[in-house]
Amino acid sequence: MSKTEVDIEEQSFLKEVTSHLPLDWSDERRDAYIQHVLISWRQHREHSREEQRLMEKYLSTIQQHFKPQSSELYDFNQWPINENLLAMLNRDSIDSDIVKQIESSGAYTFSFLPTTFCQLLINEIAYFEQWCIDNGLKLYRPNSMNKYGVILDHFGFEKCLTDIVTNIVQPLTRLIYKHITLPLDSHHGFIVEYAMDKDKKLDFHVDDAAVTLNLCLGEEFTGGQLYFGGIRCSSHTSTTPPKHDEEIYLEHQVGTACLHLGNHRHRALPITSGRRLNLILWCRSSNFDDERKKNGNNECPTWCGFHQMKIEENV
Numbered sequence: 001m002s003k004t005e006v007d008i009e010e011q012s013f014l015k016e017v018t019s020h021l022p023l024d025w026s027d028e029r030r031d032a033y034i035q036h037v038l039i040s041w042r043q044h045r046e047h048s049r050e051e052q053r054l055m056e057k058y059l060s061t062i063q064q065h066f067k068p069q070s071s072e073l074y075d076f077n078q079w080p081i082n083e084n085l086l087a088m089l090n091r092d093s094i095d096s097d098i099v100k101q102i103e104s105s106g107a108y109t110f111s112f113l114p115t116t117f118c119q120l121l122i123n124e125i126a127y128f129e130q131w132c133i134d135n136g137l138k139l140y141r142p143n144s145m146n147k148y149g150v151i152l153d154h155f156g157f158e159k160c161l162t163d164i165v166t167n168i169v170q171p172l173t174r175l176i177y178k179h180i181t182l183p184l185d186s187h188h189g190f191i192v193e194y195a196m197d198k199d200k201k202l203d204f205h206v207d208d209a210a211v212t213l214n215l216c217l218g219e220e221f222t223g224g225q226l227y228f229g230g231i232r233c234s235s236h237t238s239t240t241p242p243k244h245d246e247e248i249y250l251e252h253q254v255g256t257a258c259l260h261l262g263n264h265r266h267r268a269l270p271i272t273s274g275r276r277l278n279l280i281l282w283c284r285s286s287n288f289d290d291e292r293k294k295n296g297n298n299e300c301p302t303w304c305g306f307h308q309m310k311i312e313e314n315v
């Protein structure tokens with residue numbers, strides 16, 4: 001970034017800070033405060049830039065030196081996706097024998113990939129993790145909630161996952177979640193891993209996504225169900241408890257995927273034995289995110305479970 005741009009960035013930050021200062025502060029007090037805030041802001045910015053430099057170096061090392069074990073796994077056209085699902089998408093309508101809603105929760109499941117293929121994906125992930133260890137590279141974890149697992153987009157799966165979004169998740173979203181503004185124009189694809197000596201569970205949260213595809217890859221495990229606790233807009237995510245009929249439990253099955261809204265609150269219950277790996281694809285729509293941010297105050301969209309409760313109360 002050029003010096004002029006840095007100055008502009010700083011200036012706009014200072015303008016923002018200054019506009020929030022109390023009017024009755026003396027000039028000395030204002031100057032001292034601004035100096036203090038500016039120092040921490042510069043440190044924070046330097047830290048972010050350093051992180052970004054490291055990430056770029058990490059990704060370019062992988063791109064140059066990592067050689068996949070099974071290169072066909074990285075090609076969407078070679079994924080043996082369930083034929084019934086593909087035929088249904090060609091017909092452009094939902095068949096409830098193929099894509100099944102879990103009760104009337106708004107979350108759906110469908111058979112997606114053969115278990116043998118899921119195991120090949122698990123092997124490839126283990127191969128990448130070992131390659132990172134052998135080469136002294138840090139493994140970036142999927143997000144602040146998961147201490148294990150890997151980010152698929154980091155080692156060659158980005159194009160394949162984009163194809164999954166375009167060919168599978170987006171057509172399903174168009175048919176099922178009509179309020180989501182398409183296209184789904186970006187994604188974050190990663191693996192979550194649970195084991196008795198690793199993470200056992202995942203706390204209640206919403207995803208940073210418009211729609212999420214969650215595919216169970218294996219291996220053998222007990223427990224680890226996905227609990228759903230109601231769809232909420234961003235204003236009501238943490239303030240309104242689930243109603244009894246919003247509480248749904250999904251038993252993961254290898255090769256079966258679950259599709260749900262990012263705003264559908266959920267948690268992974270603790271596994272009680274074995275090891276579970278799931279492929280998670282957070283699918284985003286820049287236009288839909290904007291709509292979410294606009295839902296301030298009590299203005300709440302019709303798809304929010306809290307909105308539904310209000311309607312039921314008034315009947």
Ligand SMILES: O=C(O)CCC(=O)C(=O)O
Nearest residue numbers: 192207214226268278280
């Ligand atoms: O463990 C699971 O099945 C869910 C993971 C999840 O919700 C997430 O990573 O956002």
Ligand SMILES: [Fe+2]
Nearest residue numbers: 205206207266
């Ligand atoms: Fe999640």
